[in-house]
Amino acid sequence: MDALDILTDLENVVPLFQPIFNAEEHKIIGYEILGRYVSEKEELSLGSFFQDEMIPEEYRIEVENVVFSKAMEVASCSGEQDLLWFVNREAGLLMMDDGEGFLQSILSFQGKGIRPENIVLEISDRHVQNHIEHLINYYKSYGIKIAVGKVGSESSYLNRIAGIEPDILKIDMSSLRSNNSGPAYLDVLHSLSILARKIGAAILFENIETPYQLQFAWKNGGRFYQGFYLKKPQTDLLEKDILKEKLKAEIHGFILSEKKRLQSYYDLRVELNSKFQDLINRNKKGHSSNELLKALGESMDGIAFRMYICDEDGFQLSPNLYKTDDEWIIQPKYENKNWSWRPYFLENIIRMRSGKKGILSDRYSDIETGEVIRTFSLPLNDKEFLFVDLSASYLHKREGLF
Template sequence: MLQPIFSVEEQNVVAYESLGRIRDERGVLTVVPEFLDPTVSAHRMSEIDRVLLQVALQRIQNTNDQLFVNMSPDQVILEYEESRGNTLPIADIVKQYGIPLNQIVIEITEKSGSFGTDVLAAGVELLREQGFGIALDDVGSESSNLERLGAIKPDIIKIDLNILKKSIEKREYQSILEYLKQISLSIGSQLLFEGIESEKELYQAVSSGASLLQGYFLGRPQEYNEDKKIICDLVSPQLQKYHETKRKEVAKEIELEKLIKTKLMSLSLKTIQLDNRVIIDPHSFFKLDPAIKRVYVTDWQGTQVSPYYERTSDSGFVENMSFLQKNWSYMPFFYKHVKQVFRDEKNWQVSDPYWDKTLKKNVIVFSHVNEMGFSFFVDLVLEDSK
């Protein structure tokens, strides 16, 4: 059976994953029994997979659709051991159907293998040299690891469906998705989110950087369907709604930033230096807007030189001395602040949102350098933060 894979970039079905499914006596699709048996050898699994591959190749023959084919780490090594000259067995099978090898994506499963990561990476490199695309399945599941991800450097990272589902309700899992998104950008991989079963999960996937989508919401495993219009008519309007929602969110964020910057520009950023400590007027900041929660000052190297002023009520705040001399340069917003100051030293700058564990809110940081060279940082919480 083949399950469609939708490209957000091309707004169309561009690939299918070959899934080992058979119909029981009632006509219900079930997984091939051997796939659920951990005692089945890599040789036997390869025999089954090669039969399924030939069935799938017949379906996509004379099309431009990519085909995703599952392969365990041990099967990758078996391909090398059974190779003849420079050609791998799977390459010989694909060539028989006149299909270019770059039309096939080898999806490395999350199963642990009998060999180390270095050996697996060498086997994957042979597949890549033949022309196959490489995907890494179920990234984020318990058995997957960053070492395998870094060693293989897949063309496509498939996100474990459980992380996608949990990320909708739990902030911690949203952070994991953001982390995987950054990894994919750093190694040049696409993100494929599988297991999408609802509109909400589709939105979460696209928001988390998905360029490829897969799941029952888009289409169930089937023999093969050349008519992709049904899926496009379903998904394209959903993506349009997503983009409209994001544009409204961006417009709202820009309006907030303009409002806060205007208020902050009205302040005089006076500082009084006493030895290694800097004194400011925190009350002038807190009365500007109730969403402002913290104010502090650092030197040019990011070392905090003022007390940490934290809001306690509508009009009250506390002076926290424990953060004096703490260096904040490791925070992602600090050197972005430095870069922005070089670009435009006259205006207040603003960071991207980040999750603050103490406030349990999304926070943006406004920053500015006064004439004495001290950096003012103002933490503001965003509405509707979970």
């Protein structure tokens, strides 16, 4: 539809409200405001209109202001004082007047019960610009919250995201439609949740369309949830508790599944610790590091594919014992290499020394084989530590651990 047709028919430009649910109480805590053009002939999303750089800026700003004003009229009549209103804005349009137009629009509704603290300004990370920090800080001084959206699909501005210190990161779940997604992609999404925690931002997972996506959002630190699986955009506001019982039941199922997985994890750790302690006690005396590894390898068929021994500083004291085809081989080239640069390596050394027991790593992709594995490590004494890389096939057999 032509932009001028919309500009000359602003009466039919209306807001829709897509509810956002929280993890703590399973209730609606706010709405994202979306623009629609609704006439007798058609109903159009205005998303492409707002993003079309061929349309003059003043046209887009005018329509944005109409959508926002109509939405705030609905909000002010709702009687709800604690709801959050998520408003999408392009950084370039905001900065045309140094952000004053948008700010004054917000302040004009204070007399009707809408406080700046109720507004969440959402900026897509592809629109984050070098000089926007001063504008963000200006808005924050009024209590306006900041969200950076579309992080899961376009995450090339992480330094700038950290620079503006958003209150909320919106992670896009569009590409995660089933549990067939590759482990590398899942790990990227998980790393974004770690980024959010590091910079003190809450996580909002958007575009949730399946139960699997909701479970992933819950498992990866999502505080807020949004998407068609929960509720589609509405012309009216909904009861806050409309999905409370449904979400409570679904999340209870997630909790049971995660507890079962964690129990499998701890059971495996105890089992491996007992098995290796017994093997080491039977083979340690009078054996060199190489002889000890070979003796252990004879009992590790189908369980491990690589073993080696390091000192407390991460220097490898032994060669690798590596399983290839049907035999264990010695790989001397790894001897004397240092692994202290690996994440958590030294922390795990201290954990093993203090606890006097083995530990099981999280899941990761092995650099050499490309397989998703875990490493079991345990102290041989105060200065020597055994590392055992468990095979992917073995982990596949352990429910929930691959």
